[in-house]
Amino acid sequence: MKTWVNGQQTTRLSVYDRGLHYGDGVFETMRVSNGSTVMWTEHFTRLQSGCQRLNINIDPDVISQQLNEIQRQLSGGVLKLIVTRGEAERGYRVDANKPATSIWLYSEATAYPPCFYSEGVDVCLCQTTVSRNPYLAGIKHLNRLESVLARQEWQDEYQEGLMCDEFGNIIEGTMSNFFAIKGDTLITTDLNMSGVMGVMRQHLLDIAGEDGIPTEVRSLPLAELEEIDAVMLSNSLFGILPVRRIAKYHYSINALYWHLAARVNTGLN
């Protein structure tokens, strides 16, 4: 692994960083392939919108320069970028003059077994709920304790965990977005109150639009798991994966999955 802080290769960060104290920042986890970062524009756009929501000032040129410098040293793998509000003294108050901190972490690519793509994955139905807050919903911020708690609900018997809000609406996986197929329609969950709007989620919605596949973005109560035909998970690292089972519900792989997989999973496994 290799890491950089504000463009300098180092493994050390200031203990005064607000990322540590408050989770005061955002992040992106990206796939690097053939020396370039896949869907960088989309990731950076989301990062910027997160910074805007939190009122963190970043210089896009500085981030781009850092990316170019780092990318030159990599071939394939996973690149994580964390941007925090930077260092501060005690207290929540924001000093707009303090520069943001950028932290880049590069690691080997995760190998997803081919059978995950061809046979599907098993999903734990988590007890841990995702909280609702319109001020934080959608952005990929550093307050991720709910995913950490949910991830402790299983070991190796599942490949992902599904999380609901306190009203029993399906929101997302701990590290992925949720898609259901019902008839010919691709449904994904509404994330205006909870959850992370994934770059791959948006990419799938765009592709569905291009290919004339009807889509719905709406509340999806847990009880609807019984009525849907197929389920898929998406993220930027694995693309899309079909789901074989969620708790007592079993699903088979749908033709629409194969169509979308051919569009987004190329080169992934």
Add this chain to the structure above:
Amino acid sequence: MKTWVNGQQTTRLSVYDRGLHYGDGVFETMRVSNGSTVMWTEHFTRLQSGCQRLNINIDPDVISQQLNEIQRQLSGGVLKLIVTRGEAERGYRVDANKPATSIWLYSEATAYPPCFYSEGVDVCLCQTTVSRNPYLAGIKHLNRLESVLARQEWQDEYQEGLMCDEFGNIIEGTMSNFFAIKGDTLITTDLNMSGVMGVMRQHLLDIAGEDGIPTEVRSLPLAELEEIDAVMLSNSLFGILPVRRIAKYHYSINALYWHLAARVNTGLN
């Protein structure tokens, strides 16, 4: 300021620390007076209960040793202790064998003007909501973005901001707990779904019990601000402060405040 990581004096932390990546940890902010940490037992008990909830393993003896070593170097001021789940590779999965990280930060005491205690403070009614999650409620974890956002809603015109949940129940201040006085009864908000159970909050409830003051811990809808006689805020640094105004509601200082202030604010200003 002085800082220590795992007992060593340093200002640097690993970029792999899960405190940074996920806010995966808890903290305490404590008052140091005459070379000892005020209400250390209560703070450490809450820290331990937070660690237990998050399933973070800490060695109480190690923390105590670190405190003793650090305390010897201090007279008065503010001591913050952060405990995180330690370093990890990519992903939410928890490795129970990785040791926790302890971070101590010492800073000068904040000077609270005497008029805050004698005339009261003005409180902003924040738009930013506190989210509801029984898995996180009560403990003082590092996912504090809601307080960071709320703190951006005012500058110097207020001394604190009051936050509600999405149903309009009063929960807490950005850095304090909320108390109302109605008749002869001391009321504080129910924190089973949101908020931080403050050490000073519990201390006040205990004192009220000792002194025969009726107490209620319950939901407190925002509309009730109109019906209450007095308001106070509590935290470990300032003790209790009377509130003069919250948005359009004006309050005067109640005899019960003076009684409690005599019990907990001694030596604070």
